[in-house]
Amino acid sequence: MKALNCLVVFILVFTIYIVFSGSISIYDVLTGIVVGIVIGSLFSTFTVKNPGKVFNPVRWFWLIKYAIYYFFIAEVKAHLDVMYRILHPKTPVKPAVVKVPYDLATDYAITAVANSITNTPGTVVIDIDTDNKVYYVHWIYAKTLKPVEAQREISLVFEKHVRKIFD
Structure with a gap:
């Protein structure tokens, strides 16, 4: 369950990062992945209560x-x-x-x-x-x-x- 919560936050953060950066260069994609993993790991337990809803x-x-x-x-x-x-x-x-x-x-x-x-x-x-x-x-x-x-x-x-x- 924790992994699914983390995945939900990762996808959201990564998507927002790529959209706001306006670039899909290797540097931006890798930075988005790192930022998504870090934020997903730190905040997923606070932000996602039911990860199944996100994938509906x-x-x-x-x-x-x-x-x-x-x-x-x-x-x-x-x-x-x-x-x-x-x-x-x-x-x-x-x-x-x-x-x-x-x-x-x-x-x-x-x-x-x-x-x-x-x-x-x-x-x-x-x-x-x-x-x-x-x-x-x-x-x-x-x-x-x-x-x-x-x-x-x-x-x-x-x-x-x-x-x-x-x-």
């Missing part, structure tokens, strides 16, 4: 589908909305901090949704209350202050996708 092709399908949705639909719509608010002569903003409940089981899923909300223009997660299962989100144009309605507007679509990947 259905989860990879949902991850790819979510990435396409997030980068090409959610992000574009949010950027256009913020640009409209910036360029509009009256600057239509109604900022508020709203309580957004979530229904996710794993720390990875909770973090992925929080990052998706934060990286989407117009919203920032400023706190996560795991005891009450809510995010506190600063919203540039608060359409509602009711938690369930805010969840539907801000995070529900992210939760739907992320749950299929991590839970």
Whole structure:
């Protein structure tokens, strides 16, 4: 089990290293392998709870589908909305901090949704209350202050996708 955990972290670290280095020279590949082995050995017990999930092709399908949705639909719509608010002569903003409940089981899923909300223009997660299962989100144009309605507007679509990947 430890070897499988280490392999999962190694693959992730190696892939990220190669993508960010932008090179597949012998030096970069060997450096990526060494870095992947070291980080995999040191941190695999903390980061991987169920390595079998990582190799599940259905989860990879949902991850790819979510990435396409997030980068090409959610992000574009949010950027256009913020640009409209910036360029509009009256600057239509109604900022508020709203309580957004979530229904996710794993720390990875909770973090992925929080990052998706934060990286989407117009919203920032400023706190996560795991005891009450809510995010506190600063919203540039608060359409509602009711938690369930805010969840539907801000995070529900992210939760739907992320749950299929991590839970």
